[in-house]
Amino acid sequence: MLTAIVSLTVIGLVLGAILGIAARLLKVEGDPLGGEIEALLPGTNCGQCGFPGCAAAARALAEGRAGVTLCPPGGRALVGDLAAKLGVEADLSAVEEDVPRIAFVNENLCVGCTRCFKRCDTDAVIGSAKQIHVIVQDACNGCGKCVEVCPTECISLRPQPVTLQTWHWPKPPLAA
Amino acid sequence: MKLFSIRGGVHPKGRKELAADVAIAPVGLPPLLRVPLLQHIGTPAEPVVRKGDLVKKGQLLAIGQGMVSAPVHAPTSGRVMAIGRYVAPHPSGLPGRTVTLKPDGQDEWADLPPPLDPETATPEEIAERVADRGIVGMGGATFPSAIKLNLGGRYDLHLLVVNGAECEPYLTCDDRLMRERADQVIDGILSMRKALGVGRAIVAVETNKPRAMEALRKAGAGLDGLRVVGVPTRYPMGSERHLVQTLTGLETPARGLTADIGVVVHNVATAFAVHEAVRLGRPLISRVVTLSGGGIARPGNYEARIGTPIEALIAAAGGLEDRTARLILGGPMMGQPLADPKAPLVKGTNGVLALRPAESGESAAQQPCIRCATCVSVCPCGLMPLEMAARIRKEQLDAAVEHGLMDCVGCGSCAYACPSRIPLVQLFNYAKGRLTAVQRARHKQEEIKRLARARAERMDAIARAKREQMDRRKAERAARKKAEQTAPEAAAEKRDQETVDA
Numbered sequence: 001m002l003t004a005i006v007s008l009t010v011i012g013l014v015l016g017a018i019l020g021i022a023a024r025l026l027k028v029e030g031d032p033l034g035g036e037i038e039a040l041l042p043g044t045n046c047g048q049c050g051f052p053g054c055a056a057a058a059r060a061l062a063e064g065r066a067g068v069t070l071c072p073p074g075g076r077a078l079v080g081d082l083a084a085k086l087g088v089e090a091d092l093s094a095v096e097e098d099v100p101r102i103a104f105v106n107e108n109l110c111v112g113c114t115r116c117f118k119r120c121d122t123d124a125v126i127g128s129a130k131q132i133h134v135i136v137q138d139a140c141n142g143c144g145k146c147v148e149v150c151p152t153e154c155i156s157l158r159p160q161p162v163t164l165q166t167w168h169w170p171k172p173p174l175a176a
Numbered sequence: 177m178k179l180f181s182i183r184g185g186v187h188p189k190g191r192k193e194l195a196a197d198v199a200i201a202p203v204g205l206p207p208l209l210r211v212p213l214l215q216h217i218g219t220p221a222e223p224v225v226r227k228g229d230l231v232k233k234g235q236l237l238a239i240g241q242g243m244v245s246a247p248v249h250a251p252t253s254g255r256v257m258a259i260g261r262y263v264a265p266h267p268s269g270l271p272g273r274t275v276t277l278k279p280d281g282q283d284e285w286a287d288l289p290p291p292l293d294p295e296t297a298t299p300e301e302i303a304e305r306v307a308d309r310g311i312v313g314m315g316g317a318t319f320p321s322a323i324k325l326n327l328g329g330r331y332d333l334h335l336l337v338v339n340g341a342e343c344e345p346y347l348t349c350d351d352r353l354m355r356e357r358a359d360q361v362i363d364g365i366l367s368m369r370k371a372l373g374v375g376r377a378i379v380a381v382e383t384n385k386p387r388a389m390e391a392l393r394k395a396g397a398g399l400d401g402l403r404v405v406g407v408p409t410r411y412p413m414g415s416e417r418h419l420v421q422t423l424t425g426l427e428t429p430a431r432g433l434t435a436d437i438g439v440v441v442h443n444v445a446t447a448f449a450v451h452e453a454v455r456l457g458r459p460l461i462s463r464v465v466t467l468s469g470g471g472i473a474r475p476g477n478y479e480a481r482i483g484t485p486i487e488a489l490i491a492a493a494g495g496l497e498d499r500t501a502r503l504i505l506g507g508p509m510m511g512q513p514l515a516d517p518k519a520p521l522v523k524g525t526n527g528v529l530a531l532r533p534a535e536s537g538e539s540a541a542q543q544p545c546i547r548c549a550t551c552v553s554v555c556p557c558g559l560m561p562l563e564m565a566a567r568i569r570k571e572q573l574d575a576a577v578e579h580g581l582m583d584c585v586g587c588g589s590c591a592y593a594c595p596s597r598i599p600l601v602q603l604f605n606y607a608k609g610r611l612t613a614v615q616r617a618r619h620k621q622e623e624i625k626r627l628a629r630a631r632a633e634r635m636d637a638i639a640r641a642k643r644e645q646m647d648r649r650k651a652e653r654a655a656r657k658k659a660e661q662t663a664p665e666a667a668a669e670k671r672d673q674e675t676v677d678a
Contacts, residue, residue, distance in 0.1 A: 042621060043628045073624075077617035100617065122627035141624045164214065166616070167268040168609020172602040174569060175542040 033062040033085075040081050041071060044121040046143030048072050061086065073141040075100050099159040101142040103135045109154030116146035116155060177405050180425035182418045184556040185410040186589045188345050188509065190384060195468040196348040198476035200356055203492045209251055209277040209483035210262050210520040211237060216312040217319050218244030220273055229256045232286030234459050237275050240307075246320045247310045249459035250286075251481035254279040265486065265505055265522055269515025277483065288457035294367040299328065302371040302454060309453035310523075311460045315339060315350075315414070315443035316506055318524035321450070324440055325371040331435040336369050336377040337423060340392075340444040341407060341414035343382060344507025347527045349464040350444050352477045354381065354388035358395035361444050364451030365402065372440055376401045379444070380419055384409045411509060412587040416441040418556055430583050445526070460523055467493040471501025471530030480521055486528055487517040501530035508536070509588045543596040551590035551600060557583050561590035561600045568607045573614075576607055584608075 038058035045053040049070040051060055060066040061082065068082040068090055083090035103124070105116075112130040124140040127133030135146075137160065147155045160166075214220035221238035225231060231250040238248040255278050262274035292305055307322030327333060338361075342350040354361060361379075369377045379396075381389045383406040392404045407413055407422050417428040419441065426437045434441055442450075445463065452458040461482055468475040473494025480489055486503070490496060503514040506527055514528070551561035559580045567576040581604060590600040 043625045045628075074621065075617050077614045078621065080614070081618075100620075121631055122624050123631055124627075138620070138623070139627055141620070162268070162270065164264055164266055164268065164270050164272045166613065167266075167270060168613060169267070169602065169605045171568075171606045172599040173542075174599070174603075175544065 031059075031062055034059045037061050037082065037085060040078065040085065042073050042078075042141055042143070044073065044141060044143045044145075046073060046121075046145055048144060072101075073143050099162075101157045102137055102140040102160050103142065103144070103146055103155050104158050105133050105135055106154040106156070107132050109152045111152055113151055115149040115151065119145045119149045121145065177403065177423075179405075179407065179422055182410075182413075182421050182556055183558055184554045184589060185412060185418075186554050186592050187409075188411055188592060190409075191346050191468070192348050192351070192384065194346065194475040195466050195477055196351055198352075198474075200352050200464055200477045200479050201492075203478045203480040203484060203489060205252055205279045205281070205283070205481065206484050206488040207278070208257070208485075209254075209279060209481060210485065211248055211251065211275045211277060211483040212262070212264055212520060212522055213238050213248055213273045213275065214264075215248065215318060215482070215522040215524065216244075216246040217317065218242070218246070221245060221248045223259050223273075223275060225256050225259075225275070227256055227258055230254070230280075231256060231277070232284055234288060234461060235286040236459075237277075240310075240320075244320060244323065246312050247308065247459075248275070248482075249310055249461050250277060251461040251483050252277070252279045253282050253284040253286075263516045263519045265514065265519040265525060267512040267515055269519075274520070291457055292367075292454045294363075294370050294454055297370070297454070299325075299371045299373055302367050302450075305453050305457075306371070306450055309449075309457075309459040311446060311449045311453055312523050313443055314445035314449060314460075314463060314523060314526065316510070316524050316526055318522075321442065321446055324435075324442065325368060327433075327435045327440055328371070328373040331433075332438055333372055333374050333435065333440060334376065334438045335424070335440075336365070336372055336374050337416075337420060337434075337439055337441045338365050338368075338377060338379040338444055338447055339414055339416065339419055339441050340379055340381040340385070340388065341419055342385070343409070343411045343414040344509055344511075344527070345411075346468045346529055347466045347507050348468070349466040349477050349526050351385045351388050353448055353464055354385070354444055355391045357448055358388075358391040360451040361447045362392065362395045362399070362402070363455065364447035364449070366399070367450050367454045368442055368447060369401075374440075377403075378423055379404045380407045380413075380423060381405070382407055382409045382413055411589065412556055412585070415556065415585055415587060417585070463521070463523065463525070465489065465521060465525055466527040467529075468527065469501065469504075469529040470532040470535050471496050471498040473497050482521060482523060484521045485518050486514060486521060489521060489528055490517065490530070496530055498530065498532050501532050502536050502538070504529040504531060509592065510586065540597045542598060545596055545598055548595060550593045550595060554589045554593045556587060556589060557585060559584055561604075564607075565598060565600050565603050568603045573607050573611055577611070581607055581611075 038055055041054040041058055043054050049057045051057040068079050071078055079090050110132045114129050117125045117127050122139050124136045125133050142157050144157055219241040222241050223238045225237055233250055233253045235250045236247055237250050240247045257278045258276040261271035263269060264272035303322050303325040306325055311321045312318045313321055340350055340354055365377050379392055389404055389406055396402045412418055416434055420434050420439045421427055428434050429436050449460045462479055464477050464479050466477050467489060478492060504511040505514050505525055545562055555561055564576045564579045564581055584604050586601055588601040594600055
């Protein structure tokens with residue numbers, strides 16, 4: 001009887017001590033999931049998800065307040081990554097289009113006001129005062145901030161054109 | 177020589193007799209040549225001529241960009257009419273950057289670099305010449321050849337394999353080239369061997385081309401370390417990793433290069449182009465291409481300039497006999513449908529086929545998979561096409577990758593052998609393209625993140641600099657004020673002085 005009580009007490013104390021030390025040594029500051037998700041998001045803080053910036057969106061995702069399909073500029077690739085990170089099933093049908101959208105400047109309407117140039121978070125706009133602006137396609141993720149600030153409405157988001165380098169075979173028709 | 181066996185493979189009907197016995201015939205100059213700037217794997221070449229320029233035959237039109245690229249030369253003398261976008265020989269029918277050249281009919285050569293003697297030239301000189309003359313792999317893969325000739329420094333190479341297998345049905349352009357220009361092919365092989373720094377070279381020819389083998393043996397008689405070897409007629413013998421395995425028994429590592437096991441493979445047509453470049457200084461501006469299939473009036477092998485429209489080639493071969501024939505670039509197994517016959521001939525085009533519906537077998541209806549595993553037994557890569565296809569059907573691309581999708585060479589044996597006519601290889605091509613697109617999107621996402629971070633840092637730095645400047649000014653102003661307060665006389669004196677001056 002006594003041996004049982006003593007040995008169990010000793011085991012309990014030892015394990016408790018280990019847990020206590022581990023909790024101190026391996027202490028986690030804040031919620032790591034939010035930070036990990038933020039690292040996946042584009043980081044342009046465009047607000048298309050309805051949250052104030054990518055950090056807020058990441059927190060919402062971590063707390064389960066938002067779905068993995070919230071980020072239009074991220075596209076399907078991001079949906080897949082987020083679903084894998086959160087361990088949920090991704091519903092790709094909610095991501096309407098596969099083709100990434102990027103900004104285009106209608107050169108006939110551009111007055112060279114440089115507002116989009118100042119607004120772009122990824123330096124995708126090239127231009128200076130009273131010069132027609134152009135978008136560097138590779139640097140644009142279609143966040144749409146430039147569309148909002150353009151005074152002449154000359155910027156629109158369009159599907160990125162398919163080129164010889166980006167084209168790939170469609171899925172062949174399959175019998176059921 | 178002892179040969180090793182490979183697994184799988186199929187025996188499609190050869191149909192080589194359609195074009196094999198007709199000598200290579202030249203094709204005349206078309207009214208306009210369309211020379212694409214991307215005729216190789218890698219970065220498109222950048223034009224060095226302008227609209228309206230007069231160019232000579234063999235003159236540089238566009239220069240290669242970056243590490244993996246190849247220059248493009250003028251196929252004849254004439255005037256540059258435009259540098260713009262024109263339909264590419266590609267299944268999508270999308271346009272690519274193209275130089276349009278109007279021949280002047282003189283066909284006058286530009287100044288060519290001096291001939292090199294492979295005996296005395298250094299390996300670097302030969303590789304540089306091959307790069308400079310725009311030579312790419314002519315078996316269809318169009319990888320810049322010079323890069324493969326420079327592998328000697330990085331890998332421990334011991335063997336050059338020259339691929340004359342030509343395992344695709346219908347195609348006979350390499351067969352004719354080996355028969356008619358065996359001396360030049362052998363000479364090109366010697367140059368390539370010198371550039372690679374290997375002692376041994378094997379020319380592998382499928383046994384269904386006895387006359388080509390005979391011609392090569394005659395041309396290569398008495399040469400040390402050069403062998404012409406007949407390999408079994410089985411598709412896909414011409415796939416480089418399978419050919420190497422047949423010859424050496426060594427398997428190329430997954431997603432590795434044949435150079436990893438000390439072997440480099442080049443096509444026979446590339447060997448011919450290397451001969452022309454080394455001995456004569458000529459760039460790659462024309463090639464031999466097979467026109468065949470039941471829909472072509474006069475099947476045969478034709479030598480045409482790069483940039484000749486496919487429809488002009490078909491016209492040279494007597495035109496189309498059958499309007500319903502399907503046009504294919506390359507062979508019937510791995511070739512790609514041609515979206516527009518106006519597209520030009522490029523360096524990698526080895527065949528133009530017009531297949532009648534009965535030949536292409538497209539009428540047969542697709543049926544459900546019965547799990548007969550015929551595809552598993554024919555797959556030369558040891559994969560399970562039926563399992564991969566089931567995953568891709570459900571869009572589970574990562575699961576397909578786990579089943580070895582990336583080790584698929586796309587030879588099409590599975591789709592050929594499938595009794596249910598399931599488009600297996602088409603599914604794999606779709607999945608590979610899709611995965612590349614996802615990869616590209618992910619890469620772009622990374623790049624966007626980097627740019628956003630860089631901009632945020634820059635903006636912070638600017639704001640900080642502004643604040644610091646403001647603080648400095650404030651401090652200066654404060655210091656001045658303080659100085660005035662502590663030394664009012666001096667300040668007053670100074671003010672007086674100023675009024676006197678005024």
